[in-house]
Amino acid sequence: MTVPTLPATTPADEAAAAALPSLRASESAGGALLGRLRRGGPFGAIWIATVVLFALSPLLASGSVSRSALLSMLPFAAILAIAALGQTLVVQQGGLDLSVPGTIALAGALTTKLAGGGTSLLLTLLVIAAVAIATGLLIGFAITRLGITPLVATLGSNALLLGVVLQVTGGSITNTAPQSLTDFAQGKSLGIPHTALIALALVAVVAVLTRKTVWGRRFEAVGANPRAARAAGINVTGYQVGAYVGAALCYAAAGVLLAGFISAPSLFSGDDYLLPTIAAVVLGGTSLAGGRGSVVATAVGALFLTQLEQVVLAMGAENAVQLLIQGAIVAFGMGLRNVPWRRIAGRRRQPPAPSH
Amino acid sequence: MTTKDRSGRAPAGRPWALRALVLTLLLLVPALALAACGSSDDDSSSSSASTSAATGAATTASEDGGGATASGDWCGDKEITLGIQDGGGLNGWSKESLKQVELAARQCPNIKRTIVVNAGFDVQRAISGLNSLVAQGANAIVIIPDAGGPAELPGIRNATRRGVKVVPWGSEPGGGSAGTDFVTYVDWDARAAGSTWAEWIARQVGERGDVVFLGGPAGNAVDRDTLAGALETFEQYPGMRMLTGDRPAVANWDPAQTQKVTAGLLTQYPQIDGIIVADGQSAAGAIRAFEAAGRRVPPIATLEANEVACLWRRAGGERGGFPLATISARNWLGRYAVREAVAAVSEGDAGTADIVSLPLYEDSDGGKMPECRPDAAPDSFFSNEASDAELDRLMAEG
Numbered sequence: 001m002t003v004p005t006l007p008a009t010t011p012a013d014e015a016a017a018a019a020l021p022s023l024r025a026s027e028s029a030g031g032a033l034l035g036r037l038r039r040g041g042p043f044g045a046i047w048i049a050t051v052v053l054f055a056l057s058p059l060l061a062s063g064s065v066s067r068s069a070l071l072s073m074l075p076f077a078a079i080l081a082i083a084a085l086g087q088t089l090v091v092q093q094g095g096l097d098l099s100v101p102g103t104i105a106l107a108g109a110l111t112t113k114l115a116g117g118g119t120s121l122l123l124t125l126l127v128i129a130a131v132a133i134a135t136g137l138l139i140g141f142a143i144t145r146l147g148i149t150p151l152v153a154t155l156g157s158n159a160l161l162l163g164v165v166l167q168v169t170g171g172s173i174t175n176t177a178p179q180s181l182t183d184f185a186q187g188k189s190l191g192i193p194h195t196a197l198i199a200l201a202l203v204a205v206v207a208v209l210t211r212k213t214v215w216g217r218r219f220e221a222v223g224a225n226p227r228a229a230r231a232a233g234i235n236v237t238g239y240q241v242g243a244y245v246g247a248a249l250c251y252a253a254a255g256v257l258l259a260g261f262i263s264a265p266s267l268f269s270g271d272d273y274l275l276p277t278i279a280a281v282v283l284g285g286t287s288l289a290g291g292r293g294s295v296v297a298t299a300v301g302a303l304f305l306t307q308l309e310q311v312v313l314a315m316g317a318e319n320a321v322q323l324l325i326q327g328a329i330v331a332f333g334m335g336l337r338n339v340p341w342r343r344i345a346g347r348r349r350q351p352p353a354p355s356h
Numbered sequence: 357m358t359t360k361d362r363s364g365r366a367p368a369g370r371p372w373a374l375r376a377l378v379l380t381l382l383l384l385v386p387a388l389a390l391a392a393c394g395s396s397d398d399d400s401s402s403s404s405a406s407t408s409a410a411t412g413a414a415t416t417a418s419e420d421g422g423g424a425t426a427s428g429d430w431c432g433d434k435e436i437t438l439g440i441q442d443g444g445g446l447n448g449w450s451k452e453s454l455k456q457v458e459l460a461a462r463q464c465p466n467i468k469r470t471i472v473v474n475a476g477f478d479v480q481r482a483i484s485g486l487n488s489l490v491a492q493g494a495n496a497i498v499i500i501p502d503a504g505g506p507a508e509l510p511g512i513r514n515a516t517r518r519g520v521k522v523v524p525w526g527s528e529p530g531g532g533s534a535g536t537d538f539v540t541y542v543d544w545d546a547r548a549a550g551s552t553w554a555e556w557i558a559r560q561v562g563e564r565g566d567v568v569f570l571g572g573p574a575g576n577a578v579d580r581d582t583l584a585g586a587l588e589t590f591e592q593y594p595g596m597r598m599l600t601g602d603r604p605a606v607a608n609w610d611p612a613q614t615q616k617v618t619a620g621l622l623t624q625y626p627q628i629d630g631i632i633v634a635d636g637q638s639a640a641g642a643i644r645a646f647e648a649a650g651r652r653v654p655p656i657a658t659l660e661a662n663e664v665a666c667l668w669r670r671a672g673g674e675r676g677g678f679p680l681a682t683i684s685a686r687n688w689l690g691r692y693a694v695r696e697a698v699a700a701v702s703e704g705d706a707g708t709a710d711i712v713s714l715p716l717y718e719d720s721d722g723g724k725m726p727e728c729r730p731d732a733a734p735d736s737f738f739s740n741e742a743s744d745a746e747l748d749r750l751m752a753e754g
Contacts, residue, residue, distance in 0.1 A: 063623045068649035072619035075648075172448035174733040176663070186648070262612045262644070264637065264663055264734040267446060269612055313620025319574045319606040 042285035043297035049283070050304045057307065061314035069310065071193060075185070075261055077306035078199035079254050081299040083273050084280035085206055086250030088298045089243040091281050092210075092223040094290030095143070095150030097244070100251050100277050102161025103135060104270030107255025109165045109173065112264065116175030128252050135161065136248035140241030165267055173267060177259045185260030195257050202253070203299045206246075210295060219243070224291030276305055282334055305330070430695045431464035432702020438470045438694065439494030439520075443482050443503030443527065445474025448637075448735025450500075452687040453526060456740055457498055460694035467698065479504030486511040490520055496697035497522045498690065505577060506530030513537050521700035525693035526686070528577045539700045540710045542693045544686050546578055548713035550585025550632075553657035554596070556681045556716065557630040560655035564595030565629030568621050570614050570642060571604025572634055579604045579634050586632060599625055607638060614641035615648075622649045630654050636661025636682060637735055643667050643678075653678035660685050660717050663734035665726035673725075680726050684717040685737035688747055708751045 057064040083100055090097040107128050115124040135157060142153040176182070187194050210216035222229040222239040230236045254273065259265045282288065283304060284297035308329055312322045440457050444450045454472065461467050471492055475482035482503035489497055497515060501508040501524050509532050515522050516538055525542035534540045557567055569586065571579035583604050590596040605621065607614040614633065621628065622645060633639040636659035643664070646653045653671065658664060660682040671677040692708045699706040717739050718726040727738055742750075 061623060063626070066623065068651070069619065069623040072616075072622070072645060072648050076616060166446065170451075171446050172451050172733065172735055174448075174735075176734050186644070258612070262615065262641065264611065264640065266610055266612070269610075272612070309616070310620055310623070313617055314623035316624050318603065 042287070042292075043294040044285075046283050046285060046297050046300045046304060050300050050307075053304060053307055053311070057311050060311050061316075064307075064311045064314045069314070071188075073306055073310045075193045075195040075257075077303045078193065078195040079258050079261070080273065080276055080280060080306055081199045081302035082202055082257065083251050083254040084277040084284075084298045084302045085202060085295050086247030086254075087277040087281050088284070088286055088293050088295050089206075089210075089250075090150070090154075090247045091278075091286050091288060092220065092290055092293040093240050093243040094223060094226075095243075096154070096278065096288070097139075097247055098151060098154040098274065099135065099139060099158040099161060099248070100274045101268070101270035102158035102165070103132060103248050103251035104255035104258065104273055105165045105265075105268060106131065106161050106168075107252040108259035108265040108269055109169050109267065111177050111181065111256050111259040112173050112175045113168055115178045115181060121178055121181060125256065128256060129249065132248040132252035133245055136245030137241060139248070140237075140244040143244070144237045144240050162268075169267060171267075173264050176264045181256070181260035182263050185257050195261060198253075198257065199299065202250070203295055206295045210293070220292055223293075276302070279330055279334075280305055283330065430699040430702070430704040430706050431466055432698070432704040434466060434702045436464070436467045436496050436698055436701055437492070437494045438467050438697070439486075439489030439492075439497035439499075440470060440472045441475065441482070441485055441489060441497065441499040442473075443475045443500050443508070444477050446476055448733060449685060449687065449737070450474070452685070452735075452737055452740055453500060453690050456687045456690035457694055460691035464694075464698055466702070475503040477503050479507045482508050483511045486515060490515045490518060495520055496694075496701050498693040498697050499524050500526040501529045502527035504530075509537065521697050523693045523697040523700070525689055530577070534710070540696050542689055542696055542708075542710050543712075544683075544689065545711050545713040546581035547585035547588070549683050550582030550587075551589045552585075552683065552714070552716060553582070553632050553681070554586035554589035556657050556719070556721075557632065557655055558589070558593045558596050560679050560721065561596075561629045563593045566597045566599050566625065566627055567630040567632060568600045568618075568625070568628055569598060569604045570600075570607045570617060570631065570633045570638065572607070572609035574606045582632075582634060599628065604634065607633075607641075609635035609638055611638050611641035614638035615645045618642045618645035619649065622646070622651060628654055631656045631658075633658040635659060636664050636685065636737075639664045640667055640734075643671075655679035655681075657681045659683055660726075660737050660739055661734065662727075662729055662732050662736040662738070665718065666728035666730060666734075668720065668726050669728040674720065677720065680718065680720045681716050682718040682726065683714050684739035686714065686739075687737060688740045688742060691744065691747070692751065708748070712751055714750075 054065060063069055083104065087097055087100065110128050110131065111124060114127060115121045139150075139153050139157050142148045142157075143150050177185075184194055189197060210219060218229070218234050219239050219242075221232075222234060222236050223243075226236050226240070229239075251270075251273075255270065258269060262269070280301035281293075281298050283301035284294055284299075286293035286298060308326060312325050315322075317325065438461055440454065442450050442453060445454075458470065461470055471489055471494055473485035473489055475485055482501070486497070486499065486508065497520055499508075499512070499522060501512065505528060507530070509530050512522050512524065512529060513532065516536075522538045523540060523542060524538055527543070529538060529541060532538060554567075557565070567586075567590075569579075569583050571583070583598075583602070587598060587602060590598060599621070605617050607617040614635075618631075618641065628651075631639075631642055631654060633642050633656065639656055639658040639661070640663050642656065643653050656664075656678060658680075664680065664682070668677050668680045689712075692706070692710075695706040695708060696710070698704070716723060718724050720726055729736065729738075732738075
C-alpha cells in the first residue's frame with residue numbers, strides 16, 4: 001500500500017496537530033508490547049490486563065488455555081474484534097454506534113438468503129457491501145447534515161435494519177450459509193482459524209490507515225475537535241461520514257463471518273455484539289469523548305472479553321456468578337485507565353482530560 | 357459533545373423545522389417497519405396456508421382429519437372470532453405454530469375471523485396485544501404465553517372474566533388454574549420429555565456416564581421441568597451423573613451461544629458422554645463445538661430440527677454418525693389448543709387430552725431414523741406434517 005506518511009506537511013495537518021496536543025506520532029500501531037507497558041499510555045492497560053488474564057486462566061479453569069480451548073475461543077474473539085473495529089472508528093468521532101446488531105443481522109440474513117439460496121458468493125458479498133455503505137451514508141448524513149445525535153440516528157437505523165431483516169427473511173432463517181463459506185469460516189491455515197487471520201489483516205490495515213497516514217491524522221483531528229479541524233480546512237463531514245461507512249462495512253464483515261461460522265445464525269444474532277463492541281473499545285483505551293483511538297488495543301480488548309467469558313464459563317460458576325464476575329472485571333478494567341499511573345510513578349503531573 | 361461541535365457549524369444556520377421533521381421521521385420509520393412486520397405476519401399466515409397446501413403432506417393433514425366429524429364435534433354452530441397470540445412470533449418455531457393454529461381454524465367454518473398478534477418476546481406488547489384481542493371482539497383466544505409467563509396471567513384472567521375462552525399452550529401460563537383462570541392448558545409433559553431423553557442417553561452409554569444439559573434463558577420454566585424429569589430418571593441409574601447439576605447451562609436456545617457454552621464445558625470436563633440440548637437447532641452449535649475441539653460427538657438427545665438431522669446425516673448417519681434422538685417440536689399442539697378454545701365457546705367436545713407425554717420422534721438407534729431434507733429450511737419440523745388422525749391417536753394415549 002502506498003500511502004503518504006508522517007510528518008504532516010500541509011497547513012491543515014499542522015492545525016490538526018495543534019488541535020491534538022496529546023497526539024504522539026511515536027505511538028505506533030504495531031508497537032512492541034514492552035514499549036507499551038513502559039509507556040503506560042491509555043492503550044497499554046488492556047495489554048497488561050490481557051496478559052494477566054491469560055496467565056491466570058489455567059489457575060481459574062484448568063485447560064482454558066489448551067489448544068482446543070483457544071481454537072474454540074479465537075473465532076468468536078475475531079468476529080467481535082472486527083465489529084469492535086468499526087465501533088472504534090465511530091467512537092473516535094465522538095459517537096456511539098447502536099446499529100451494530102442490525103447490520104450484523106442483515107449481513108447474516110443476506111448471506112443465508114442470497115448465497116445460501118444459490119446466488120454466487122461474490123455477488124452476495126457485493127450486495128452486502130453496498131447495503132453496508134448505504135447504511136453508513138444514511139447514518140452519516142443524518143448526523144452531519146441534519147444534526148441528529150449519533151445515539152438517536154444509529155438507534156433508529158438499527159430498528160430500520162432489523163425491520164429489513166424481518167422483511168427479507170419473513171421471520172425465520174430459511175437457508176444455511178453456503179458450504180464454501182462455512183468451510184472457510186470454520187477452517188484453519190497454519191493452525192490458525194481463518195476468522196482470526198481475517199481479523200488480524202483488517203486490524204493491521206485499519207491501524208496503518210489511522211496511525212500512519214495523513215488521512216488518519218486528520219481523522220483523529222476531526223474527532224478531537226471538529227471546529228478546529230474545519231477551521232483548518234479539513235473536510236470534516238467527509239471524515240465523519242467515512243467513519244460510519246467504514247464501521248458499517250466492519251459490522252457487515254463480522255455478520256458474514258458469523259453466518260459462515262455458525263451456518264444458520266438466528267435473526268437476532270447481532271444482539272450479542274452491541275455492548276461487547278463498546279466494552280472492547282473502552283477497555284482498549286479509546287476515549288468516548290472522541291479523538292485518539294487504537295484499533296489494535298480494541299482488538300486486544302475483544303480478545304480479553306472473549307477469553308474472560310470462556311474462562312468464567314469453564315469455571316462452571318452459576319450463571320449469576322458468571323455475570324457478576326464478568327461485570328466486575330470489565331468495570332475494573334475500565335477503571336484501571338483512570339488511575340493516574342504517572343502521578344503514582346512520580347514521573348510527571350497527571351495528564352489532562354481523563355474520560356468519564 | 358454537542359451537535360455544534362460535531363459539524364463544526366453553528367446550529368443557527370440550520371432550519372429547526374427540518375431537523376425536527378427528520379428526527380420525527382427517523383423515529384417513525386422503525387415504528388412503521390415494525391408495523392409492517394406485524395402486517396407481514398398476517399401476509400405470511402395467508403401465504404403459509406398456500407405453502408402448506410403445496411407441501412402435500414400438510415394438505416393431507418387438513419383433509420384427513422379436517423372432515424365433518426372433527427369439526428362437528430368441537431366446532432358447534434356459534435359464530436367465533438379467534439384471537440391468536442404468540443409471545444415470540446419471530447422464529448421458525450413460532451411461524452410453524454401459527455401455521456398449525458390456522459390449519460385447525462380453517463376446519464371450523466364458524467370461525468369467521470382470526471386476529472393475529474405477536475409480542476416479539478416483549479411482555480408489554482404481550483399484555484397490550486391480549487387486551488386488544490379482547491377489545492376487537494375475540495371470543496376464543498389461543499395464546500403462547502412465553503413473553504412474560506406470570507406477567508401475562510392477569511391479562512388472561514381478565515379476558516376470562518369478560519367471558520372470553522382463553523387457552524394457553526406451548527408454554528406455561530405461570531400459575532393460575534384451568535377452569536377458573538383459563539379454559540385449559542395444552543402442552544407436552546415437559547417432565548416426561550426430560551425423562552425420555554435421560555432414559556435414552558442412559559441406554560446409549562451403558563447406564564454409566566457424565567451428561568450435560570444445555571438450556572435456554574436463565575430461569576425459564578420449560579428447562580426447569582425437563583431437567584427435573586431427567587434428574588429424576590438419573591436417580592434410578594447410579595452410574596449416570598448430570599455434570600451441569602440441578603440448573604441447566606444457560607445457552608439461550610441459541611446456536612451461537614450454545615456453541616460458546618459447550619466450548620466452556622469441554623474445557624471444564626475432560627469427559628462428556630452425553631448431551632441434552634433443550635432446542636434442536638442449538639444442538640447444531642453443541643456439535644460444532646465438539647468438532648472444533650477435535651472431540652468425538654457423544655449421543656445427543658434434543659428436539660427435532662431439520663438442521664441437526666442433516667448434521668447427523670453428514671457425520672455418517674446410521675453408519676458412524678453420533679447417536680441422535682429427538683422429540684417432536686410439538687407445534688401441532690396448536691391445533692388442539694384451537695379445538696379446546698372453540699369447543700369452550702360452542703360447548704362442544706374437544707375430544708383431546710390437554711397434557712400429553714411425547715415419545716421419541718426420531719431415534720438413530722432404532723425406530724425412526726432422523727430425517728434430513730437438504731432443500732428444506734434448517735428450522736423445519738417435520739412431525740407437524742402428521743395428520744389429525746395420527747395425532748388424535750397420540751393424544752388419546754396422552
